[in-house]
Amino acid sequence: MYAQMVKSENTDSGPELDAFQARIDAGEKIEPKDWMPAGYRKTLIRQISQHAHSEIVGQLPEGNWITRAPTLERKAILLAKVQDEAGHGLYLYCAAETLGVSRDELTEMLLDGRMKYSSIFNYPTLTWADIGAIGWLVDGAAIMNQVPLQRTSYGPYARAMVRICKEESFHQRQGYDIMMKMAQGSEAQKRMAQDALNRYWYPSLMMFGPSDKESVHSAQSMKWRIKINSNDELRQKFVDQTVPQAEYLGLTVPDDNLRLNPETGHYEFSEPDWTEFFEVLNGNGPCNKERLEARNKAWDDGQWVRDGMMAHARKKAARAAASKVAAE
C-alpha cells in the first residue's frame, strides 16, 4: 500500500504490555501521551511516515500533467486533487510527529533514501489517460487500504485517516470520469485509455504488497491494530471492485487468467511480477531517481524561503516587543 512492507519491531513484555494490549483489544484509542511499547511507537513512525512520504511524492506523477491538462476545468480539478495530496501528507506528518519525531528528521530520511514511499509513484505518466488511470486505480487501491485504517488503534493516525478518506472519493471519481471520456472518445483516445490500464494494472496490484500469509510483521501489526486486513484480502477486494468498472468502460484488464469464480463469487487473477516490485522498492524503478531528485531540489531551493520567513518572524516579534517597552 502507501506503506508497503513495513517492518514491525518486536516488543518488550511485562504487565504494562498486557494492559496496553487489553486497551487495544477493547477498541480503545492510544493517544500521544499514553504509555506504549517502544516497538509500537517505532513501527508506527515508520508506517505513518512512509504513508506521508507517498502522499508527497505522489504529487509528482500527476503534477507532470497540470500544465498540459486538456481543458481549463480539467486543470483546475487536477490542481485541487494534487493539493489534497499535499494536505494528506501534512495530516500524516503531524500524526507521526506526535510520536516524538521531528518533521525535518522525517524529510531528511525521505531525501537521503532511508525511508521509503509507495512503489507506485515510480512509474511515469506518459499520456493524459494515465491521470485517469491513477485516480481510478491508484486512489482506488489507496481507498481500500485507508478506509479500514480509520479504525486503527493510534488516535492521531485514525483521525488523519478520517480526514483523508473524506477527500479520496473525489480523487477516484475524477479519475474514472477522465477514463469514461477517453473510453467513449476517438479510436486514438480509446487506445490511450487501454494503454494506461495496461501499464497501471499490475503496479496497482503491487500497491498492496506481497502476500503476507506467513509474515511475522503483519501478525504483530494486526495485533496492534495498525494493520487491519491482510494484503491478499485487500487486493482481492480491489480486483472484485475494479474489473466490472473496466468492463463498463469497454476496456480489457491485461490478464489472460482473469475469470470470475462462480462458486466463490470472486475473481481469480494473475499475481504481479514481484521481482519488479522489489526492484522498484529498492530504487531501481523507471522514475525513482527522478522522484528523489525532484524532492531534493524542492527542499534545497526552498531553504532560503524557510530561512527568510523565520528571520522575518523573529524580526517582527522583536519589533513588537520593543514598541511595547517604549509604550510602557
Place this chain on the structure above:
Amino acid sequence: MSDQNTNPRTEWPLWEIFIRGQHGMSHRHVGSLHAPDAEMAIKNARDVYTRRNEGVSIWVVEAEKITASSPSDKGPMYEPSQSKVYRHPTFFDIPDDVGAM
C-alpha cells in the same frame, strides 16, 4: 540570532490548529502544522484544514505553549467526580404523577 538564522536545521515551530465548524459549535482541535509565526499559521491552516468550507473561524496556538494533563493522573484527577452520583438527575426518583421535570 544570526546563528539560528543560518542554521539549516532550524525548523518552523509547530502550531496546534482549532477550527469552528459552520453550526454554532465550539472550536475543535483538527491537527497541527508548521509555520514561522501565528499569522502564517492561520494562512497555512486555511489551506491545510479548510479546503472544503470546514470552518468559519480558526485558532492557532503554539504547541509548546499548551499544558496538558498527564494520562497517568487519570485516576486521581477524575476520581472526585465519580463518587458524586447525585450530580446526575437520574439519581433522584420523581413520581410519574409529577409530570415532566
